[in-house]
Structure formats: structure tokens, C-alpha cells
Amino acid sequence: MQFYSLPNLIRRGLRGHRDWTPAWRKAEPKPSYDVVIVGAGGHGLATAYYLAKLHGVTNVAVLERGWLGGGNIGRNTAIVRSNYLWDASAHIYEFSLKLWEGLSQELNYNVMFSQRGLLNIGHSEQEMRDLARRVGANQLNGIDAELLSTHEVSKLVPILNTSPHTRYPVLGGTLQRRGGVARHDAVAWGYARAADALGVDIVENCEVTGIRTANGRVTSLETTRGEIRAGAVGLVVAGNASVLASMAGIRLPIQSHPLQALVTEPLKPVFDPVVMSSAVHVYIHQTDRGELVLGAGIDAPVSYDLNGNFRIIEHVLAAVCELFPIFSRVRMLRQWAGTVDVCPDASPIISGTPIKGLFMNCGWGTGGFKATPGSGWVFAHTLAHQEPHPLNEPFSLDRFTTGALIDEHGAAAVAH
Amino acid sequence: MSQPFRLTQGGRIHRDEPLQFTFDGRPIDAFRGDTVASALLANGVTLVGRSFKYHRPRGIVSAGAEDPNAFVQLGRGARTLPNRLATVTPATPGLEVRHVNAWPSLDFDLMSAFGLAAPFIPAGFYYKTLMWPRRFWPLYEHFLRHAAGLGHAPDAPDPDRYDHVHAHCDVLVVGAGAAGLAAARAAAQTGARVIVADEQAKFGGGLLSTSERVDGLPAPQWADAATAQLSSASDVTLLPNTTAFGLYESNLVLLAERLHTDQPDNAGAESGARVWRVLPRQIVLATGAHERPLLFANNDRPGVMLAGAISTYVNRYAVVTGSRAVLFTNNDSAYRTALDLVEAEVPVAAIADVRVDPDGILPAQTRAQGIPIHTGAVVVQAHGRGRLAAAELCSLDGAPLGTVECDLLGVSGGFAPALHLHAQAGAPMTWNPQIAAFAPQPSHDIHPAGAVTGQLDLASALRQGTAAGAAAAAAAGCSNGHTPAAPQAAETPTSDLKPYWLPPGDLARTKPQFVDVHEDVTLDDLRLSLREGFESIEHVKRYTTLGMGPDQGKLANPLATGVIAELLGRDPASVGTPRHRPAYSPVSLGAIAGRHIGELADPVRVTPMQDWHESAGTRFENVGQWRRAWYYPHPGESMHEAVARECLAVRHRVGILDYSTLGKIEVTGPDAGEFLDRVYTNAWKRLRPGRCRYGLMLGKDGMIFDDGVTARLDHQRYLMFTSTANAAPVLAWLEQWLQTEWTDLRVYLTSVSEHWSNIALAGPRSREVLAAAGTDIPLAREDFPFMTFREGTVAGVPARVFRISFSGELSYEINVPADRARHVWEALFDAGRSFGITPYGTETMHVLRAEKGFIIVGQETDGSVTPEDVGLGRLLSRRKDFLGKRSLSRPDSVRPDRKQLVGLLTDDPAQVLPEGGHVVDAPGRRRPLPMRGHVTSSYFSPVLGRSIALAMVAGGRAALGERLYVATLDDDRWLPARSCHPVFYDPQGARQHV
Amino acid sequence: MLLIPCPWCGPREDDEFTFGGEADIPRPADPDALTDEQWADYLFMRDNRRGRHREQWCHTAGCRRWFIVERDTVTNEILGASTYGNSS
Numbered sequence A: 001m002q003f004y005s006l007p008n009l010i011r012r013g014l015r016g017h018r019d020w021t022p023a024w025r026k027a028e029p030k031p032s033y034d035v036v037i038v039g040a041g042g043h044g045l046a047t048a049y050y051l052a053k054l055h056g057v058t059n060v061a062v063l064e065r066g067w068l069g070g071g072n073i074g075r076n077t078a079i080v081r082s083n084y085l086w087d088a089s090a091h092i093y094e095f096s097l098k099l100w101e102g103l104s105q106e107l108n109y110n111v112m113f114s115q116r117g118l119l120n121i122g123h124s125e126q127e128m129r130d131l132a133r134r135v136g137a138n139q140l141n142g143i144d145a146e147l148l149s150t151h152e153v154s155k156l157v158p159i160l161n162t163s164p165h166t167r168y169p170v171l172g173g174t175l176q177r178r179g180g181v182a183r184h185d186a187v188a189w190g191y192a193r194a195a196d197a198l199g200v201d202i203v204e205n206c207e208v209t210g211i212r213t214a215n216g217r218v219t220s221l222e223t224t225r226g227e228i229r230a231g232a233v234g235l236v237v238a239g240n241a242s243v244l245a246s247m248a249g250i251r252l253p254i255q256s257h258p259l260q261a262l263v264t265e266p267l268k269p270v271f272d273p274v275v276m277s278s279a280v281h282v283y284i285h286q287t288d289r290g291e292l293v294l295g296a297g298i299d300a301p302v303s304y305d306l307n308g309n310f311r312i313i314e315h316v317l318a319a320v321c322e323l324f325p326i327f328s329r330v331r332m333l334r335q336w337a338g339t340v341d342v343c344p345d346a347s348p349i350i351s352g353t354p355i356k357g358l359f360m361n362c363g364w365g366t367g368g369f370k371a372t373p374g375s376g377w378v379f380a381h382t383l384a385h386q387e388p389h390p391l392n393e394p395f396s397l398d399r400f401t402t403g404a405l406i407d408e409h410g411a412a413a414v415a416h
Numbered sequence B: 001m002s003q004p005f006r007l008t009q010g011g012r013i014h015r016d017e018p019l020q021f022t023f024d025g026r027p028i029d030a031f032r033g034d035t036v037a038s039a040l041l042a043n044g045v046t047l048v049g050r051s052f053k054y055h056r057p058r059g060i061v062s063a064g065a066e067d068p069n070a071f072v073q074l075g076r077g078a079r080t081l082p083n084r085l086a087t088v089t090p091a092t093p094g095l096e097v098r099h100v101n102a103w104p105s106l107d108f109d110l111m112s113a114f115g116l117a118a119p120f121i122p123a124g125f126y127y128k129t130l131m132w133p134r135r136f137w138p139l140y141e142h143f144l145r146h147a148a149g150l151g152h153a154p155d156a157p158d159p160d161r162y163d164h165v166h167a168h169c170d171v172l173v174v175g176a177g178a179a180g181l182a183a184a185r186a187a188a189q190t191g192a193r194v195i196v197a198d199e200q201a202k203f204g205g206g207l208l209s210t211s212e213r214v215d216g217l218p219a220p221q222w223a224d225a226a227t228a229q230l231s232s233a234s235d236v237t238l239l240p241n242t243t244a245f246g247l248y249e250s251n252l253v254l255l256a257e258r259l260h261t262d263q264p265d266n267a268g269a270e271s272g273a274r275v276w277r278v279l280p281r282q283i284v285l286a287t288g289a290h291e292r293p294l295l296f297a298n299n300d301r302p303g304v305m306l307a308g309a310i311s312t313y314v315n316r317y318a319v320v321t322g323s324r325a326v327l328f329t330n331n332d333s334a335y336r337t338a339l340d341l342v343e344a345e346v347p348v349a350a351i352a353d354v355r356v357d358p359d360g361i362l363p364a365q366t367r368a369q370g371i372p373i374h375t376g377a378v379v380v381q382a383h384g385r386g387r388l389a390a391a392e393l394c395s396l397d398g399a400p401l402g403t404v405e406c407d408l409l410g411v412s413g414g415f416a417p418a419l420h421l422h423a424q425a426g427a428p429m430t431w432n433p434q435i436a437a438f439a440p441q442p443s444h445d446i447h448p449a450g451a452v453t454g455q456l457d458l459a460s461a462l463r464q465g466t467a468a469g470a471a472a473a474a475a476a477g478c479s480n481g482h483t484p485a486a487p488q489a490a491e492t493p494t495s496d497l498k499p500y501w502l503p504p505g506d507l508a509r510t511k512p513q514f515v516d517v518h519e520d521v522t523l524d525d526l527r528l529s530l531r532e533g534f535e536s537i538e539h540v541k542r543y544t545t546l547g548m549g550p551d552q553g554k555l556a557n558p559l560a561t562g563v564i565a566e567l568l569g570r571d572p573a574s575v576g577t578p579r580h581r582p583a584y585s586p587v588s589l590g591a592i593a594g595r596h597i598g599e600l601a602d603p604v605r606v607t608p609m610q611d612w613h614e615s616a617g618t619r620f621e622n623v624g625q626w627r628r629a630w631y632y633p634h635p636g637e638s639m640h641e642a643v644a645r646e647c648l649a650v651r652h653r654v655g656i657l658d659y660s661t662l663g664k665i666e667v668t669g670p671d672a673g674e675f676l677d678r679v680y681t682n683a684w685k686r687l688r689p690g691r692c693r694y695g696l697m698l699g700k701d702g703m704i705f706d707d708g709v710t711a712r713l714d715h716q717r718y719l720m721f722t723s724t725a726n727a728a729p730v731l732a733w734l735e736q737w738l739q740t741e742w743t744d745l746r747v748y749l750t751s752v753s754e755h756w757s758n759i760a761l762a763g764p765r766s767r768e769v770l771a772a773a774g775t776d777i778p779l780a781r782e783d784f785p786f787m788t789f790r791e792g793t794v795a796g797v798p799a800r801v802f803r804i805s806f807s808g809e810l811s812y813e814i815n816v817p818a819d820r821a822r823h824v825w826e827a828l829f830d831a832g833r834s835f836g837i838t839p840y841g842t843e844t845m846h847v848l849r850a851e852k853g854f855i856i857v858g859q860e861t862d863g864s865v866t867p868e869d870v871g872l873g874r875l876l877s878r879r880k881d882f883l884g885k886r887s888l889s890r891p892d893s894v895r896p897d898r899k900q901l902v903g904l905l906t907d908d909p910a911q912v913l914p915e916g917g918h919v920v921d922a923p924g925r926r927r928p929l930p931m932r933g934h935v936t937s938s939y940f941s942p943v944l945g946r947s948i949a950l951a952m953v954a955g956g957r958a959a960l961g962e963r964l965y966v967a968t969l970d971d972d973r974w975l976p977a978r979s980c981h982p983v984f985y986d987p988q989g990a991r992q993h994v
Numbered sequence C: 001m002l003l004i005p006c007p008w009c010g011p012r013e014d015d016e017f018t019f020g021g022e023a024d025i026p027r028p029a030d031p032d033a034l035t036d037e038q039w040a041d042y043l044f045m046r047d048n049r050r051g052r053h054r055e056q057w058c059h060t061a062g063c064r065r066w067f068i069v070e071r072d073t074v075t076n077e078i079l080g081a082s083t084y085g086n087s088s
Helices: A006-014 A042-055 A087-101 A103-107 A125-140 A150-156 A184-197 A238-247 A310-323 A369-385 B036-042 B110-116 B134-147 B178-188 B205-209 B219-232 B307-317 B333-343 B361-368 B420-424 B458-475 B523-531 B537-544 B556-568 B589-593 B610-615 B639-652 B672-679 B727-741 B766-773 B818-835 B842-851 C036-043
Strands: A032-038 A060-063 A118-122 A146-148 A172-176 A201-203 A208-214 A217-223 A226-235 A255-264 A274-277 A282-286 A292-298 A331-342 A349-352 A358-362 B014-023 B026-032 B071-074 B081-085 B096-099 B163-174 B194-197 B236-239 B242-248 B252-257 B274-285 B289-291 B304-306 B325-329 B348-353 B373-375 B377-383 B390-395 B400-405 B408-412 B415-417 B429-432 B437-440 B446-448 B514-516 B619-623 B626-631 B655-658 B663-668 B692-698 B704-714 B717-722 B748-751 B756-762 B789-794 B797-802 B811-817 B899-906 B918-920 B933-941 B946-954 B963-967 B974-980 C003-006 C010-013 C018-022 C052-058 C066-072 C078-083
Touching (some): A032 A369, A042 A184, A042 A358, A042 A369, A087 A103, A087 A125, A103 B134, A118 A150, A125 A146, A125 B918, A184 A369, A184 B537, A208 A238, A226 A369, A238 A255, A238 A331, A238 A358, A282 A310, B014 B036, B163 B178, B178 B219, B178 B458, B194 B242, B205 B219, B205 B307, B219 B236, B242 B420, B274 B458, B307 B333, B307 B408, B325 B333, B333 B361, B348 B390, B348 B400, B420 B437, B437 B446, B437 B556, B523 B537, B537 B556, B610 B818, B619 B842, B626 B842, B639 B842, B639 B933, B663 B672, B663 B727, B672 B727, B704 B727, B704 B797, B717 B727, B727 B748, B727 C066, B766 B811, B789 B818, B811 B818, B842 B933, B842 B946, C003 C066, C003 C078
Parallel strands (some): B014 B096, B163 B274, B274 B446, B325 B408
Antiparallel strands (some): A118 A172, A208 A217, A282 A292, B014 B026, B348 B377, B377 B390, B390 B400, B655 B756, B663 B748, B692 B704, B756 B811, B797 B811, B918 B963, B933 B946, B963 B974, C003 C010, C018 C052, C052 C066, C066 C078
16 A cells, blocks of 8 residues: 655655556455455445455455446535444444544545534533433533533634524533544545555446345345355445345345535635534534535435435525525525435434345434544454444444334434 | 727727726726627726636636636625626626735735646645645645635625515527527417526627627627617516526526626625526526637746637627737638637738638638638747736647737637537537537437537527427427527538547647636646546545636536547547536525525514513524524523512512414314324323313434424314424325325314413412403312313403413413404403512513423423323323334333433522433543533522432432532533432412312 | 325425335234244244335325335335325
8 A cells, every 4th residue: 555645645756646556446346255245335335344354354255346446435515423322322432432532544535524613502401401401411421512501602603693583592502522524435445545545446337236145144245246155244325235235035125215415616715513403403614614514404215216305405594594694695506415314313323134144234314424534443343343332332223123212312412 | 098908990899988897906898798808808908817727827717707816896785796707797877996916016926826836736745745744734724725725705794685585487498699599589489488597797698709700790780680689579588797597497497687787885796696596497408508618838928818719709799809919720710710800900920720621712812811810720838927028839730830919819629519408407418529629419308509519500590499499499398380490590511529638748738738727726736646546536536626717617617528538539528528517607605595594594483472572571582493582681681680570579479471373273173082092192082172282202213303282162173282393294194194105084173372462460469450351250179170261251362371381380371362462461450460460481481381390292201202291291192003103112212321300400500500410420631531411400499599400310210319510611610419309399280279 | 305196186396205214014813823933934024125115105284194115215206106005
């Protein structure tokens, strides 16, 4: 792997950058692997990287139907935080956040993780109670969190409309200073490059069309590039989780929905932190390029369509114009959607299945990006040891049978 | 005259209406009909901006929405418009135009130092560096952030407002050029309802800037006549200044219409815009094509323009954009520009044509003008700093052909169909080798016509437009049997285009050749991207930022497809193009939001007593959409004091509460009792008419969904109260069960929440107040006991009175028709004066119910709480099934260490625990510190003279009396408390029975 | 945007409707007879199909009737609509 650094950049720059080599090989699939991961998104690639790095499992393939990073890792709004309410969530997201804090160095790839702070604002007495509850839980879980007054919110983001005369005045907020954003595509590319360097085969344009089992154990995958035998299989395919699982006869508690986002034209910097309001379903931040990035709530119907319903955009932008009146004359440049896999309790499934050797990592819904490093870490552990890491034990498929849900809808402030 | 580049005659400008605006403070003379760009060019202003990354000087490239450079800031203050294109902004008197992205000035931009570092900051350089030392990233980022961005956001709220229009039509024609106008005419003559939208102020598109003729008339005149004819037709709506920016499933087309674009108020192009949501049956896509730039070194120098734009400025605006021109082309169209320039007396020093033997009519005519034409030749480099000074030519095999002095270089790499709308909807497109670009495939309801199909000549556009308009109308069910004749134009035989993507050999490798001028993405950046394995077009886009600027890569993407294909040695069709996303041209957030802001953001729901509350100085709180009376402070009273006074008034005398916001559903029919049995956890069929019962409703997962009292009004009629917030969800839930599962039940649901207002009288004197207000209902305890209901009149108004209590006191909830509620409220209040009646709000209501240990759904519960958890297991019927029942026996539902409702009493009675505060066994600094639960409700109880709290604590019920600590947000402060039974006041419930 | 063909009111924009999830998941007649796994399957497990999907919609801002729509979840093409047999 070519080392990325300023001296190297200058040295190669003097030679016209002609001697850079591919960030990852375009691998041909081998007939057999110890572990096959389906889905070269953030979570899948991170899983492959940690399998090789931490567990010495390098005979690994990552299969991707299209181009690497073309799913939700390339479509999300890039927000990273760990201020979740329930212990199980808080622990895994905080573990992930700690990994984020050293990820650029770990991967030798600048993922531009920017801890510019994440502000949740509250608009009603009940919402403020919920926010206080969450801040308290975060603090006792060792996660940085602050409860802010309206005045403090206003000082942090002066362009936010904190007038008491709006329809839903800002009554206060919470701040996680270590939260922020990262360059989403770079996360996929950084993990791909690092995994490839450790020997992992990344196979693009290779669609899985069937899952073969024998005696209750997974044996191989049928793909558009031939059959591939596998000791263990990890399905990490987000919106398509149900489709893949059904190939093995497994039903999942997941529904797939479009989740829309949009970006505006670039502006000179106007605010720093990420601002989220769950009451009006908005999250917004300004990228280093100067664009405003906005996310919305999911489209209600189950759908794999990648356009989304424009009504949702209208509602989000109305809320944005309410909260940020100076953005009314700023223009939407581009709008898109991803397919998110939503569990009934808005928490993921990182788990074995009734089929031996077949593991799922899915159900991240609207919030998977931030979990990428942690999710990969614990899923690698799960695949390597054929049993869960303590951090993902609560996120079993079994919880839907026992009823031990981790209901992050409860505090809606963490729905995204 | 101060417009040295304005021709003395011609053009479609209004020379009798001169006007002046400013660019960076400098006055610019213009005429009505000019764009900001045409006026700047007329005044010899060639430098309009600096590029995004390297801050290179940039000029106007095009005459339309595809321009990658002409981004300017319009106006100032609240009305400023950042990042508007000078090429589509009408020049208006007094308009303030400023540059973006240069400091301190456009001419002297210190940030152009980035250009010096260009060899070391190629595409994606930031992924490879700025990682050390780790703690410096915020500093690096601060610098990157402030260097990036273009214009400035306004500094005050938007004073303008925006509307939405919902429209249906048979045929929507997008684009009013030759094809669009012909299509609209053909469709309109069938009687179809037609909407025609065009992004420009004047209909005509390319007709307005060509010297060709249609049906014997000069093209612009024909366009005017066709437009006039359409505007007089019934059922035809013409929308100039309107950009179709999105095409969605079900053929939803979104249009952004700019209004008042000619107003001299500095408002600029988009104030008062309207967004149209059009649902056409059929769509004619006549969106034209964008001319494709060509690669050569320094191809971004001001003075390098699209050849077609040069013609547009000459013919439409009477502006010459240089004094000595060179043209570089791979097709015939640039020859028309050459002829236009000759006509405008601008010398054309040379034409470099990639093709070896161009044999069309236009090259022949040009040759006849004596213009030197180099065939098999290309421009390899533009010379000049700050502005073009010369073009360096060579042959296709690399032999130098000399350097030609010029200040204008027109380029034409062919035309790429503007198929953005078509592609947004995911409709198929195919690679057309004839034009070396993607073209849309027609579908059953989208009819492409004109240049968007790849046919570039006027005669074809008119023919295709006519056919498309007729076909669309027929497909929409409108046809009068005959297809109109297409308007006629001279056929112009053209010679084929020769695709040209990469300069021959290794020419001019040291100078940048820009593929995406806006984003400063060079040919070397694309090479680097491919070299590093970023080969998919989407990878190239994301790695290099190709096409990600505010121009959305309209010029860059069609060029990049060919360049990448050639670099990879692949078929361009397999390379593809980045996914087209809405919006075609950017649309302001305010226009998309429309009127759903300010007072109309979300309706405010109020009760009939709202005016009374306001005149009483009430403080309100938002509860969902409702604005509810929170507390009623006397002058000088704090919230705490007011609430304490209200609480004691209810406990000792009588209070009055506006409880109209509760949901009310009438459940009627022979099977109403059976239905309630299924949806509530407890039994209902045996409830006697006239009696009330508290019920719990669970989700299928067994978790508490809603609670409330239901009364049996008569044998087949119940009135169900829901919580305020759940009024609509409960109705929807019940309807769904009845309509989709229990279709055999004869039950009918009616929401009567808005019809009946609810006034609660609570407190030991409430019976006397009700009597004093006048009622025909016997009020004696035996006649009207607790948990019953009576019908009668109150203060002369028909009323349903329920003896139920959310405060634990003697209480009457009086339901009266909403239009009489204010009268009854005042009558009760007047009658209560002598008893010391006190209005109380939601805060006091919450304190009173907490003293009694009554839960509030959504406060004590959060979607993960079962009836057992809150001590309501007695309401779970064992003898019948009910929704959610099965879930209560799952392993997790019967865990003994589930969180359970308990009371908390602080050691310090004055200490009110923080709501949301977490409960632990012992304080500590260890993190994570295990949490037992959290405080759900916490108040100072005036009647008890101490604080009380409700909490959900794991295993709490079995350990009542245990020592617990509540965390505060201050690490060192822990509040000791003991758990207790959650009913703090009148645990026997005697007071409500009196 | 979807144009939902309400069997009673005709095609209307989808913002008049509420989506009610997958159709044909009847509540078991005797929940107590089910194992926890079977109950979980009823509660939570969904086909979530790519392609033809039968689903429930309610014309909330119209006639408030629930009905079944068949839709392709990839293209969002509506393939048909039907009423619940006995609902009047």
C-alpha cells in the first residue's frame, strides 16, 4: 500500500502524480473463501478490514452488486454522534465514535472527521424532558452531552431563529461536542484500500443470486460471476437485507424505505455544528465545500425506489425556513434518496441466524453511517468467533421473539 | 455610448429603454432585454469570477443556464441572492451585482495563490494528507472552510413569499424553442389543455438568436407570432421565466416560475417565485441541447466561449464578445458563428476544424468569406494571462500550425441533449454515436422533440415538434383527426461531427485542461482518478468532484463521458453519465417551502375558550398542534407561585380546567361492547349504561398505547376519551381493525373531539358550583355517584356530565357543544366566584395527577412500558383476548427486573428532582455507571408541602423504601431519595367519592 | 409521488393517504396457541419484497376507507387496488 502523506504527495506531484497506483485491486473472485461478505458499503468493508486486521482472517471476499460505496455510504448526510438513549445503543455508538476519532490515522486515509459539535433542539416541554433524560443517560454512560438553554443555543448558532414567536419556539437543546460529520465516500474508500492491502478481495459488479445451504449450514453463494464457496457469510446489504435473507429462507423484521437528502449551492461559512430537530424532522449542516446538507424523514411506503416523494422535501424545507429564515433564498442544488432498512425498534440487527455460518448486519435504518467503524469491528468479531461481541449481543435477531427490543423511537430525538 | 461591444443595430433588446446597474460598484449601462451577462459583455467586462479551487480568472462561457462561471451575488441585505447566474439574470435598473469567491477583489485575488500549489493539490489531495498531527485537523479544516463556498447567505429573514400552484393538463411542453412551439401548436389545435414552460423570459429559444427563417418569416418573428397565437388559445397556459426542474414518478413535473423579474427593486431573479406541481397526461420534452466544450490547455481563460453563445450574444443582444476571433470545432455549427461574426464585422482569424474534410453548406459559405480554415487541426493551448490573447494551433498529428492572436475563442464540441428531466425519472437513454452523446428514448408518455433527440437542424425540430405535439395530444385522448402541417424552414445539409475528446499525443501536459471548469477538475485529475482505480463514472464524480458544482456539470458531464471512455479505451455507452438528480437548475428553499412557513407552518389548534384564556393573562404551552393554557399567573407571580395557588385551590375549594383537547370518539352499533373488549385490556360488555370505566389500550407489542375513560351512553353507544396527543392515532387504529380485520363487527366510529368541549370542575366545592350555575341533573352523591355519567342541561345548555376525576378530587367533566362552551365556561366561572373558583392549567393538572400517581401516556411511558410496569396489571382481563395480550407473556415482558413505576421522596423535602434525571444505587465517578431508571415526573406538591416524583426503576416495586440517588447534570451533585408507593395523596381515593 | 387509486374516490395524490404496511397478515385466531416465534413472526417479520407488493392504504383525508393496493416497490408502478370484502 502506498503511504499517503504530504511529503509523498509533493514528491509524486513533482512527477505529475503518474506513479500512484489503484487504491484497491479489482479482484477476480476465487472459488472459495473463509469468509464472504456481501455488500461493499461502509459496514461491509469495515468488517472485512477488521477481520483481516484484528482476527488474522485474510481469505476474505467482499462482493458488491454495483460499484463500491454506491449504497447508503454514498447517500447519507454523514452525521456522526453517539448520544443515544438506551445503554446498548449508547455503548456501541460510543465505541464507534472512539474509533472515528482515530480513523484517518488508522486507515492512512483522511476521512475528514470533523468534530464540530452536534446540536439537538427541543420545541416542547415533553421534548425538553426527553432531551434531559437523554443527556443524563449519556453522561452516566461516559458520553459527552450538555443541556443548553435557548440562549446558549442561540449563542452557538446565531442564525437559528430562537424567537419565542415562532410556531414551535426553541426551548433549549443538547450538545454533543464530539459529534460531527465525516466525508462519507472516503470512509468506504479508506476501508477498501486498507482491507485490500491486508489481502481482502473486493469484487465489484458481482451480484449474489442465491445462497446454498446443506444440513442447516451455509455452503456457498451463487453469483453473477460464478459460485463461491464460503466458510461463513455476512450479509451487509442495508435496504436489500430482506431480499438477500429470503434467499436463505429467512424472514426479517425489516422494511425498506426511501430516505431523502438534499444539498444546496455552496455558501461562505454561516454555521458550524450539525443542527437536528426531531420534532420537525430536520438535520442540517454545512460542508467544508460550503454546501448545506439536509436530511429528511423516511417516505412512509415500503419502497426500493431511489427518487422519493417530493412532498417530504417540501415539508423539510418549510421547517428549515422556519428555523433558519436566512436560508429561504438559498437554492437546492441536488436531491436524492437511499434505501434504508428500518427495524421496528429503530435499532440494528448484528446477529447470527437460524442457518449456521450465515450472519446478518442490517436494520441500521436512518442512522447507520455513524456506526460504520464500530459495526465493522463487532461484526468482524462475530464472524471470526461465530458468536457475538459483547457490544452486539443485545442486537440479536432473537430479541424480536423475546421482546427485548431496544426502542430508540421512544426518545424520538434519536430517530436519525 | 459606454458600451463599446454593443452593435449599433439589431438584437432583441429595447434600445429605447436604457438602464444602469452596478458590477462591484462600477456602473454598467444596459438596455431592457439584456441579461446581466450580455450587458457586462457589451461593456467589455470579461472577468466575472474566480474558480472554486484555484481561483483562476473566469469569464462568461455561455448564454444560458449551463454556464459554469458566471455566478454572481445580486442585491444585498435580506433580499440578496447568492450564486445567481449572470447569463439568466435579466438586467434591471439599480441592480447591484457583485463577484463571489475572490478576496480582496476580483482583479487582485490573493486566494489565487492556490493556483501555484496546483501541482500538489490534485483531485482528492485531502484524502492523502492533512492527517498529521491529528489535533491540527480542525485548524486545517477551518482554513479549507473559509477558502471554499461561493456567495453569501442573506443576513436577515426573507421578506418575500412564495406560492405553490397545483395544475393538471393533457400535454405539458417543456421548452418553447422551435420544437416546443411547434408541439404546443399541434397539441393546442386538438383542444387539449396545454401548458408550455420555458426558462427564458421570451419564448423562442434558439429561434431568437438565429438568422434562419420559418414559414418565410425571420425566426424571431415567427416565434413571436406562434407565441401570440398560443396565448390567445383557450386552455393553453404559457409560463415564461419558468424552469422545469424535476420529473418524478406519475409524471409529476415541478416547475419554478420566477415572477416580477423586471422589477427595479434589487430583488433580482427569484423573488416571489411560484412552484408549479403539474400532473400532465403526456409530456413533450423540447429541452434542447447544450454545446459541448473542448479540451486544450488553459481552456478556461476569459474569452473562451461556446461558439453558439457567441452567436446568441450577436444576434439576440447585439453584443460582440471580442474583437478578433478564432473558432475551434468538430462540427458544422461553429461555422454559423463565423458567419454571424463576419456579419457583425468581427474578424475571424482562423477556424480549426478537427475534421479533415468538412463538406456541409456552412463550411462552404464560410470558406467563401475568405476565412482561413485549418482542417484536421485543433487548438492545443490558449495564451494570455487574465484574458485570452492568442490560440495555439496544431494538426491532429501534433505538427504546430502557429499561434493566432485573438481575444475570443469560440469552441464547439458538438451538442449534448439536455435530457436531464428524462433521466431524473430513470427513463432509458441510449448512446447516439452520430452526436457522440446520450439521447433520450421516447416512452409511452414522454415525447422528446428537437435538439434533445440529437437532431440539431431547425427544419427537423419543427417537424419533430409538430409530430410530438400531435402524438402527445392523441395519447392524452385529444384528437381532432388531422395532424397539422409542420412549419417550414430551409433544410441545411450538415456534415457529420467527428468526436474529439483528448488532445493528440502528450501536448501541453504542463498546463491545465479543464474538463469541469467550475470545479477546476482537469484532464490530469481524471487520469489520476482512473489510475487510482476510481473508474466507475460515479467514482470519478465523487473522487474528483466532477459535476458537483452549482452548474451540476451541465457542460462537464457530457465531455467527461467521452474523455473517460477514451482514457479507458472503452465504449462511451458503458461509461455512462453520473445519475441526473433534480433540480435541473437550482431552486430556492423558500420557493419549495411555499406558504408552509410562519403562521401557516402548522395550524394552531385552540379551544372555544381561547379568548377567555388570553384575556386572563394565561401562559400557554404547545402540546402537539394544540396551544393549551399552561398556568394563569396573577400579576407579579412566578410560575411556581401560580401553580401552587392553583393546586391548593383545587384541593381546598374548586378549580376549573379547559380540558377540551381530549380526543372523543363515539363508538356505536350492536357490537360496540365486543369491539371495546378487543381493543381495551379490560372488560366492557357488562358495563351498565350511564357508567364510566378507565381503559388501557395496548399496541400489538403489548406496550401501552393510550389510556382514558369510556362511558356507556346507552345500550349500543359508548363515548371514548383518548389522550390529547393520541386522538387521531387512536381513531386510525380503531378504524383499521374494523375495516381490515373485524369486518363482521357492526360498529361505527365518529370522532367528536371538535364537537364537544370539555370543562372540568374539580375540588370539594365543585358540586356547589355546578348547582349554582344551574343544572337539571340531580347532583347528590347517591343520584350521581363517582364513575357515572348523566345527561341534562348546564347553564341552559344541553350537556353530558361525567363524574370522573384526574385530580383525585370530587370532579365533574362537563361536555357541551363547542359553540356554547364559552357561555358555559363563563357561567360556571361566575357561579364559582363566591366559592373561590380558580382557573388552572396543564401544569397544575400534572401536579394534581402526580400526587395521585396517575400516569400520563408519553411521560411515564415511552413505548417500552407494559401495564404491569406501571402497576395497572389489574386491568388485564384473564378471561378474554385483547390486542397486545399475547405479547405480555413473552420472556422479556415477564422479567422481574423490568422498570416499574415507583414514587420517589427526596431526603430534602424542598428538593425537586430533575425530570429525566437518572436513578442509581450509589453515586460514583465510574463510567458507565449502571442506571436503574429515570425520573418521569417531578413537582413540588403544595398540598403535601414537599417535593414528589414518579420514576421508572428496574425492579423498583419489590424494593419500595430502598435508598436511591438521582443524578444531576453536575457530576458532583447527587440527590438522595427513597422509593415509595406512587400514590402520594389520599391513597384510599376517598376524596373523589364524596 | 404516487397516484393512489382509491376504490371509492378515484386516483388521488398520496399525501391524502396513510400507508398501512404489508397486507394479508391476519391476526391469528388464537394467539395463546402460538409459540413465541410464531407470535414474533406475526408481529414483526415482513416479506419486504422487491417487486410486486400487496399493501394496505387508508384514504385518510378522503373517505377514510382502508383498501389494498398492489404496487411494484422498485418502480412504484401501481398494479391494482381492491377493497376489503365485507367492509361497507
